[in-house]
Amino acid sequence: MTKADVTVMIRAKKREGKVSWAAIAEAAGLSEVFVTSACLGMNSLSPEAAGKVADFLGLPSEAAIVLSEYPTKDFSRTVPTDPCIYRWYEITGVFGEAFKELVQEKFGDGIMSAIDFDMEINKIVHEKGDRVQVVMSGKFLPYKSW
Amino acid sequence: MTKADVTVMIRAKKREGKVSWAAIAEAAGLSEVFVTSACLGMNSLSPEAAGKVADFLGLPSEAAIVLSEYPTKDFSRTVPTDPCIYRWYEITGVFGEAFKELVQEKFGDGIMSAIDFDMEINKIVHEKGDRVQVVMSGKFLPYKSW
Amino acid sequence: MTKADVTVMIRAKKREGKVSWAAIAEAAGLSEVFVTSACLGMNSLSPEAAGKVADFLGLPSEAAIVLSEYPTKDFSRTVPTDPCIYRWYEITGVFGEAFKELVQEKFGDGIMSAIDFDMEINKIVHEKGDRVQVVMSGKFLPYKSW
Amino acid sequence: MTKADVTVMIRAKKREGKVSWAAIAEAAGLSEVFVTSACLGMNSLSPEAAGKVADFLGLPSEAAIVLSEYPTKDFSRTVPTDPCIYRWYEITGVFGEAFKELVQEKFGDGIMSAIDFDMEINKIVHEKGDRVQVVMSGKFLPYKSW
Amino acid sequence: MTKADVTVMIRAKKREGKVSWAAIAEAAGLSEVFVTSACLGMNSLSPEAAGKVADFLGLPSEAAIVLSEYPTKDFSRTVPTDPCIYRWYEITGVFGEAFKELVQEKFGDGIMSAIDFDMEINKIVHEKGDRVQVVMSGKFLPYKSW
Amino acid sequence: MTKADVTVMIRAKKREGKVSWAAIAEAAGLSEVFVTSACLGMNSLSPEAAGKVADFLGLPSEAAIVLSEYPTKDFSRTVPTDPCIYRWYEITGVFGEAFKELVQEKFGDGIMSAIDFDMEINKIVHEKGDRVQVVMSGKFLPYKSW
Amino acid sequence: MTKADVTVMIRAKKREGKVSWAAIAEAAGLSEVFVTSACLGMNSLSPEAAGKVADFLGLPSEAAIVLSEYPTKDFSRTVPTDPCIYRWYEITGVFGEAFKELVQEKFGDGIMSAIDFDMEINKIVHEKGDRVQVVMSGKFLPYKSW
Amino acid sequence: MTKADVTVMIRAKKREGKVSWAAIAEAAGLSEVFVTSACLGMNSLSPEAAGKVADFLGLPSEAAIVLSEYPTKDFSRTVPTDPCIYRWYEITGVFGEAFKELVQEKFGDGIMSAIDFDMEINKIVHEKGDRVQVVMSGKFLPYKSW
Amino acid sequence: MTKADVTVMIRAKKREGKVSWAAIAEAAGLSEVFVTSACLGMNSLSPEAAGKVADFLGLPSEAAIVLSEYPTKDFSRTVPTDPCIYRWYEITGVFGEAFKELVQEKFGDGIMSAIDFDMEINKIVHEKGDRVQVVMSGKFLPYKSW
Amino acid sequence: MTKADVTVMIRAKKREGKVSWAAIAEAAGLSEVFVTSACLGMNSLSPEAAGKVADFLGLPSEAAIVLSEYPTKDFSRTVPTDPCIYRWYEITGVFGEAFKELVQEKFGDGIMSAIDFDMEINKIVHEKGDRVQVVMSGKFLPYKSW
Incomplete structure (x- = not known):
């Protein structure tokens, strides 16, 4: 049983039971x-x-074991094609350098960790159309010199 | 005079005058x-x-005209190599599908716009190490059927 | 049952019953x-x-459920090879910049949405050879500044 | 003098004189x-x-000669990055197969020519937001058997 | 039953019966x-x-139906590796621009159609070694202006 | 002086003097x-x-020397974009396997040489539209076993 | 039964019987x-x-038929990853231009055939470490002019 | 002065003085x-x-210093396009696995070094057409276990 | 039975028996x-x-035979996506040239072998966070001239 | 003045003065x-x-300012070609998964940081040939759940 198998099971359960990710x-x-x-x-x-x-x-119960195994993060599309995911790739391209400039200005030479990291996705109700809000935070990791 | 020329000018002014992006x-x-x-x-x-x-x-004054011209957004690296920008690409790969699932669960079939979009980058002081916080919001665009 | 399975079923039904997409x-x-x-x-x-x-x-009936599930839009060929689809890719390459210039001239800085979007395909009978007419329309989305 | 040189000249004239593409x-x-x-x-x-x-x-006058020379159509980005052009690429990916199915259903086995081809771009004023309308037409070319 | 299935059947029949493509x-x-x-x-x-x-x-009889269905032309190797096919790719690279120059000189701005197209392959017996002769012809399609 | 320099010179002479490739x-x-x-x-x-x-x-006179130097054949586009050259690439993809089958059927296991090779391009006047005719011939090279 | 099937059979026979390629x-x-x-x-x-x-x-006996069928040479890795094969790819990159210069100097404009070609691999015992010797020979094919 | 500059100088000297690589x-x-x-x-x-x-x-004299500096071996074409070099790439693809099998059979698990390596290129006069002979030898490097 | 099959078996045994790689x-x-x-x-x-x-x-027992067969080292991702492996790829990109400079300064023109090679991975307990230590050593291979 | 300019200056100084990186x-x-x-x-x-x-x-003095500016780490070769750097890329491919397994076994789910990172390169004199030793250490970063 692989993680992909478990994902298929979960999707089937969701379809049957109308269970949400939130639940x-x-x-x-x-x-x-x-x-x-x-x-x-x-x-x-x-x-x-x-x-x-x-x-x-x-x-x-084997599914629980599989869910707790350490994954290999394998994203097969170099450039994502689904529009919902592509827009994020586009944001990386359009705002990536500005992001780097501002992180460096505020923190010094370093990066935002993608490991010590969290994210939430919120729905902001808005009269001109609801908005998707993403709040990410990652630990700042300064480059070390030695 | 191109947008690239103006960027070089701005970087030179910043280096000379120690001017921040915030200013x-x-x-x-x-x-x-x-x-x-x-x-x-x-x-x-x-x-x-x-x-x-x-x-x-x-x-x-020509620089002001150039800054107001409509840009061609050209990001030359399919996979970014700078670690600060790559981490964002990695987040797209690792969390892209989860993002899509949750946007769909909360809003229906559609995407977060990368055009009607805003973002801010904040420094969160934290005792275990400061954190980079990114808050993005984009208008939800539902797929239309016709 | 996946969307690909349903597509196979639909194609089989079409072949058997000579059912058109129009029907x-x-x-x-x-x-x-x-x-x-x-x-x-x-x-x-x-x-x-x-x-x-x-x-x-x-x-x-499961096919109906599958048809109403939100798809992941996955187009596996970076450059399409089928001539009928490649020609459209070629049009994107040859006329893409002109399209961008004219959208900007007519509307300002922004894009034509591919989400709030519709398209129809018509047959124009013509004595020198019939023509395929494509009429697309997408909402203009202006870039936001903030 | 190359076609690229002439494009630079035309853009400079447009900036100076506020001349539109329409003019x-x-x-x-x-x-x-x-x-x-x-x-x-x-x-x-x-x-x-x-x-x-x-x-x-x-x-x-040399510019006029250059404008009438036969171009080599060279589109350097396999996947366009500018959002305005990318959306068209996305439409090719998302609707390419449907386009092919409907052309075949309406005309038989063949393609829409990208050579014997025309296109116009219109602004459709709309209360929920103006729309970009694209009308393309290309001669249907049936596959020949021999 | 797919076109690939039918190709497998035809190859099996050829192997059994020593049937040639010519037959x-x-x-x-x-x-x-x-x-x-x-x-x-x-x-x-x-x-x-x-x-x-x-x-x-x-x-x-289903094979006959499948053979008459409209194909999706999918060539999976961007650069072909089989030497017999690669040589043709190489000819495209080495002589492509010369071909374009001569088509334009003889016909004006336009292309040779790959749709209204035919080809034959002949064996030319030659004392210094037999030669493969390929004769292709495609309708000239002039670029339209509008 | 490189081969590219000589090509520029030749194009300039052609433009000035309206000299054809045929001449x-x-x-x-x-x-x-x-x-x-x-x-x-x-x-x-x-x-x-x-x-x-x-x-x-x-x-x-240096140009004559350069024209007689052995070239490095460098075709920079893996997939050509100019429509006139792309169509030939498409023919390679669509008919490459058929070409291989027929060469093998007529000659045995081997290839058509792209070195001991010649090609001519002819204009075939035709009432339904002129045709571009390409006649290529290459020596058959049988695979050697040893 | 395909060539890949036969290769699997041969490898199984080799493992069982400790049969060498030499035998x-x-x-x-x-x-x-x-x-x-x-x-x-x-x-x-x-x-x-x-x-x-x-x-x-x-x-x-079907395996014998398959072994005598004409293969499609399909090498799926554009850049080989196995170190033993990669080193040869590296030699092509490092010495390719020198090879071309010397072939041209010794023979004129042309290539070494990869079709009318043979190769042997020898073990050269050497006190500082045995050496792999590769001896390849291919017919020189001069470029034809016409 | 770079290695590329020195190569240009050497080619110029060769052209002037008809100096061969052999000399x-x-x-x-x-x-x-x-x-x-x-x-x-x-x-x-x-x-x-x-x-x-x-x-x-x-x-x-600076050229002598540059010729003795350690080079960065940079081969810019993933798949070489010049036919003389491509044929070698093709040999890598077609015979790479056979080469690996035979090296392993003769020497054990390991590779032929591309560093402790030499090569010569000879002209073999032959009545059916001269042949290019390449003799390469590289030290066998066994995989180490530890 | 292939090496991939044996890997699956080993992983299953590890999961069942909580056996470590160290054991x-x-x-x-x-x-x-x-x-x-x-x-x-x-x-x-x-x-x-x-x-x-x-x-x-x-x-x-067949698994033991398979484990002792010579492998084809096939790494399917040109750019690894798993963050744990990507970081190493990033180190190659960021420090590759510095590594080359220092190897050359200390040893002369040549490389570190990846064949006559060993590596260990240690856990360094550290109050500010434990550290992964990697110690690699490879034989220096000087370039040969001949 | 860019970082690339400063690198050129440093290399020139090194060549003139025979200054080592160590110094x-x-x-x-x-x-x-x-x-x-x-x-x-x-x-x-x-x-x-x-x-x-x-x-x-x-x-x-401007060079000192440039050396202290934050760099954009841009490694232009997806697969490095210089053998000295390629061998490291190969190690990433061959041992990347083993590295990941062992880091996870020793530390839990997480990665070795490439930012809070150091490396040294040593020469190990050895009678069978000197060895390049690389010692890298990076902080272990555990995946966070939230």
Whole structure:
């Protein structure tokens, strides 16, 4: 049983039971973004959280083990094609250098970690059209000299 | 005179005068991220804002015209190599599908616009190490059927 | 059952029953282009429209659910090879910059949306050879400054 | 003097004189899309039309010769990055197969020519936001068997 | 049953019966190049010709239907690796610009159609070594201005 | 002085003097395709033929030396973008396997040489539209076993 | 049964019987390099040689037919990754231009054929470490002018 | 002064003085392949050999220093396009696996070094056409286990 | 049974029995890095070591044979996407040239072998956060001139 | 003045004065690897260290400013071609997964930082041939869940 197999199981359970990612995340006791990414095979859950997800969805116990295994993060499209994901790639291209300039101005030479990192996605109701809000935060890692 | 020429001028002025992006943004009356990206040639300023930037930095008047021209957004690296920008690309790969799932769950079938879009970058002081916070918001655009 | 499975079923039904895309679109109560793209897995139908398509073609009820699920738009060929599709890619290359110049001249800095978008394909009978006419329209999205 | 040199000259004249593409096209006696693409080096004008453009903009006579030379259509970005052009590439990916299906259904096995081809771009005023309308037409070319 | 399935069947029949492409083409009443490419899934035969091929080779009747369906021309190798096909790619690279210059000199601005197109392959017996002769002809398509 | 420099000179002479490739080829005493490709830097002329071309066009004597130097055949576009050249690339993709099958059927296992090779391009006047005819011939090279 | 199937069979026979490539080549009556490449699906054996290989290894008679069919040479890695093969790719990159210069100096404008070609691989015992010796020879093919 | 500058100088001297690579190699007291590759910037000569080459060709003394500097081996074409070099790339693809099998059979698990390596290129006169002979030898490097 | 099959078996045994790589390496009597890479199919074990690994894990005897077969090192991602592996790729990009400069300064023109090579990975406990230490050593191979 | 300009200056000073990287590093008071990489434009020195390097080598004062500016780490070759750097890329491919397994086994799910990172390169004298030793250490960064 692989992480891809477990993702297929979870999607089937969601379709049958009309279960939302929000409900799965609540069952796990963690955030929506993190739990969703773990269910899609891109992160690992602790054995406890994995067990809660498996229980909540009625998955076999091996699925809980698989959910807690360390994943290989494999993103197969160099340039994503789905428009929802491509727009983020485009933002990386258009604002990447500005992001780098401002991180350096505010913090010095270094980067925002993608490992010690969190993200949430919110719905902002707006009269001219609702907005997707993304709040990311990552630890600043300064370049070391030695 | 091209946008690339103006970026070189602005960098020279910054080096000479120790001017920050924050100060240039304040002079323009707009946000740091947007003004920085416009100074790097990835967005256009209104003639008024462009004039303020040119005045503040002591650039020739043609530079103000160039800053207000519509840019061609050309990002030459399919996969960015600078670590500060690559991490964002990695986030797109690792969390792109989770982002898509949650946008769809919260809003329906559609995307977050990268055009009707804004972003800010904040420094969060933290005892275990400061954090870079990015807050992005884009209008939700539902797929149309017809 | 995946969207690809449903596409295979629909093609089989079409071959058996000599059903046209036009007839399927009429059954769905939507346009030919949109319904065809949904049957090929690139767009989602509303549950009502999906049900009508499934009924019309005699597909199992799960197929209707699958047709209404949100798709991941995955186009696997960076440069399309089929001549019918390549010509459109070529038009993007040859006329892309002219398109951008004219959109900007007529509307200001911004883009034509590919999400709030519609298209129709018509046959124009012509004595020197019939012509394929494509009429696309997308909402103009102006770049925001902030 | 190359086509790229002439494009630089034309852009300089436009900036100085606030001349629109529409006005250049009118001077040439041809459509906006075609004349703009020729001025960008992607098509050739007849000597007469080239002369009219050169006269209208005050370009040297060699520029008229260059505008009438046959171009090499060279689009350097396999996947375009500018959002305005990328959206068209995305439309090719998302709707390419549906386009092919409908052309075949309406005309038989064959393609829409990108050579015996025309296009216009219109502004459709709309209360929920103006729309960019593109109308393309190309001769249907049936596959020959022999 | 797909075009790939039918190609496998045809190859099996050829191996068993030592049937040549020339014989299949003769049965179809069409040229060798066209019939071979159709049997390899790159072109469609008319229902009549497809029926003749299926009868001649003893294929099931569904195969005839499949042979007459419109193909998606999908060539998976951007740069072909088989030496026999690569040499043609090399000729495209080495002589492509010369071909373009001479087509333009003889016909004006335009292209040789790859759709209204035919080709034959002949064996020229020669004392210093036999030669492969390829004769291709395609309709000249002039660029249209509008 | 490089082959690229000589090509620029030849194009300038052609523009000034309205000299055709056919006339240059006649001066060289060789075929149009070969002489054009040599003038574009993709083949070498014998010193005699190079001298005739230089004399005919009034090029400096060093140009004749350069025309007779052995070229490095460098085709920079993996997939050509100019439509006139792309169509040939498409023919390679669509008919490459059929070509291989028929060469093997007629000659055995081997290839058509792209070195011991010649090509001519003819204009076939036709009432439904003139046709570009390409006649290529290359020595058959059988695979050797040892 | 495909060439890939036969390669799997041959590898199984080799593992079972500890049969060397040298022994298979001797059975075929041909060289090691050629027979090994044919067993790996990259060349065809004559029916006689194929029969000898099949007999020697105890393969079914269809395998002999498959070994004598003309292969499609398909090398799937643009840049090989196995170190043993990569080093040869590296030699092509590092010494390719020197090779070309010396072939031209010794023979004139032309190439070494990869079709009328042979190769052997020898072990040279050497006190400072044994050496792999590769001896390749290919017919010189001069460029033709016409 | 870079290695590329020195290569240009050497080519100019060769053109003027009709000096062969063989003569330069003899002046250096080293082999043709190695000296040619060093003159093309892909290897370094010892200061003594570099001095001899510079003296022989009448190059400035800085050129000798540059010839003895350690090069960065940069081969810009992933797939070479010049036919003379491509054929070698093709041999790597077609015979790479057979080469690996035979090296392993004769020597064990390991590779042929491309560093402790030599090569010569010979002309074999042959009545059916002269042959290019390449003799390469590289130290066998066994994989280490630890 | 392939190396990939054996890797799957080993992973299953590890999951069941909570066996560490360290324990497998100890059973084999070799280092952790080497044994892990061999179990992942990237290196070969001696028959003795392979037998010990198979015994320790309770694998079938054929698995031991497969573990001792010479592998084809095939790394399918040109740019690795897993963050843990990507960081190493990034180090290659950022420090590759400095590494080359220092190897040359300390040893002369040449390279560090990746074949006569070993590596260990250590955990360095550190109060500000533990550190991963990698110690690699490879034989220096000087470029040969000849 | 750019970082690339400063690198050219430093290389010229090194050639003139036979200055080693070791000596420059000693002048800077930092390690060889870090200082070399900063001089090659891939890292930034503190203003103090940059001043010491500039003084030691006799560079203009602007060079010191440039050496202390934050770099954009741009590695232009997706797959490096220089053998000395390629071998490291190969190690990443061959041992990347083993490295990941062992880091996870020793530390848990996470990565070795390439930012909080150091490296040294040593010469190990060895009777069977000297060895290049690389010692790298990077902070372990555990994946965060939230």
